[in-house]
Amino acid sequence: MKIRDLLKEKEITLSFEVFPPKTADKYEAVAQATEGIASLKPDFMSVTYGAGGGTSAHTVSLAADLKQNYGVETMCHLTCVASGKAQVRSQLEKMKEAGLENVLALRGDIPAEGSFPDAGHYHYASELIAEIREFGDFSIGGACYPEGHVESANKKEDLLHLKEKVDAGCDFLTTQMFFDNDILYNFLYRVREIGVTVPVLPGIMPVTNAKQMKRICSLSGTYLPARFKAIVDRFGDDPAAMKQAGIAYATEQIIDLLANNVNHIHVYSMNKPEVAGQILENLSAILGR
């Protein structure tokens, strides 16, 4: 099913994000973890592509296996900054052959060498979105940044480019993680003000590893509220306590979003079925499942 239809059909959705293995020998372990999440029957799962030093070789096969074996709708991420048209088309062909209908179309991070892509390569996600639209009938998502993308000079400019991206053919947007819901509410106001009407799925990150989180936040510039910092400072060195506190914080964020009618929630579940399961359990009465 196409995610654009799913978001229309269901009043509330909860989706989980997973990542593929870096090497083929890790496929089984990753498949086991992600199957644990699929068995929770989320509304859909998304599978990353080459993020965080990972590879892109297993994105389609993992998404296809989860869909086939668990009947869970899946979405493949696809980046374009380091690719030519042929590589993008070949990836889209693979998705089509596997019966996958949803793509999160991303530019990807500029390679460490820092050189902007050559002519013949894609420069922005909007170009990839136009390409996918031309290729076939996929439901296309895009990324957005409530605190502004790190490279953009200011939020206003970033929003104008976001509007271009949606106009190129995005059906919905998924946000970068954030830890203060007021930032999301302010962003939603600004997004609607410039005429972006597609669903915006807030991306919620349950923080279960303090060290990793500090690194990610320092790279992406994500704001850490004092209440969140206190949790990390107090429990960061105790893995079990940090996990419990991180899950509770994410659960609270989700409850507040739902209470404010932000109804389509995406969780960065990071191949951790126990984290995904605990969040679902915490929300069972609210979600009615």
Ligand code: FAD
């Ligand atoms: P774009 O939308 O192209 O924007 C990138 C920058 O360019 C922004 O600053 C924007 O304002 C600016 N811009 C856009 N258009 C123009 C224009 N015409 N002229 C000038 N400036 C312009 N990365 C991975 O490698 N793999 C993944 O699986 C992955 N999944 C992600 C999932 C989500 C939900 C999110 C939020 C991010 C994900 N990322 C992933 C990270 C993403 O690739 C990076 O954040 C990347 O730097 C930007 O990608 P984008 O698609 O948002 O780019």
